Amino acid sequence: MQKKEPIVDESGDIIKQEIITSGHRLVGYSLVPDDKVKILKAFAEALDNHEVDVIVSTGGTGYSKTDVTVETLRGIFDREVEGFGEVFRFLSYEDPQVRSAAYLSKATAGIIKDKVIYALPGSPDAVKLAMEKLILPEAPHLVFIARSK
Template sequence: MRPHEEHKAKGPQRASFWVVTVSTSRFEAAKSGHSYTDESGDVAVRMIEAAGHRVAGRSLIKDDVVMIRSVLMDLLKRDDVDAVVFTGGTGIARSDVTVEAVRPLLDKEIDGFGDIFRLESYREVGTAAIMSRALAGIINGKLVVALPGSPNAVEVGLRIILPEVPHILYLARL
């Protein structure tokens, strides 16, 4: 067995995820009692569960650095959360602040994830892929992923990262 296969086999085969949707418009709708849809969060939950992992919970927050960091820090303290997936806020609009909130907190960034995400996105949407700032990294032995807010982008990102979750968590906890 090759080393990366051995690491993957030693890692947790069933990880526990928390899905956080970052969207001011949805947050405001929910806050005022209006209905909203969260297709990207729904895609994330479906894919995580289909990969054999567990979704411990979901959150909806607005595009706000302080709120994003606060929610993330609370989730990182939980024993029932191995990975946090953010959807939304990774573009280049002024309101897109998920990357600014998350990146400074990372112990290690998994640079290859963003590279492969943009390559796969390029194959699907062309040169618009250069505007994505999707990222993944480790904080205190837990995986943190920040994906764009479109359902298709969530699918692309999770298709890349989910097969490596056992491997990532094994190495992150050494």
């Protein structure tokens, strides 16, 4: 949902492709600058769309001053899915291309009302790993749980 480079959005393209090829429907897409208010607005619009079950963002999860996606989301999550970031960082560490750089990401997930949000790093490899190993296998179940009872 959120990406710095407006013209080429490789990580956003991977997310879209993974969603479609896994048989889910892509409801929307937007490019948002590293700005708390713009981020809030984009997420609020997606959350207000009754066709949306899951929101996946890429970028803004690092430790530069412009990285505010996770801080912004933590203020609005009903519940943070704290295990997502942990398992994602553990999987990233296991990748010899990433190793210790794994701990430089604040990637996380959370639930707002009956929707699930994933905030992924900006790197295409990280996005691919998260989508294939963690999000596609569990997101439908997590949405079901969040809506149960």
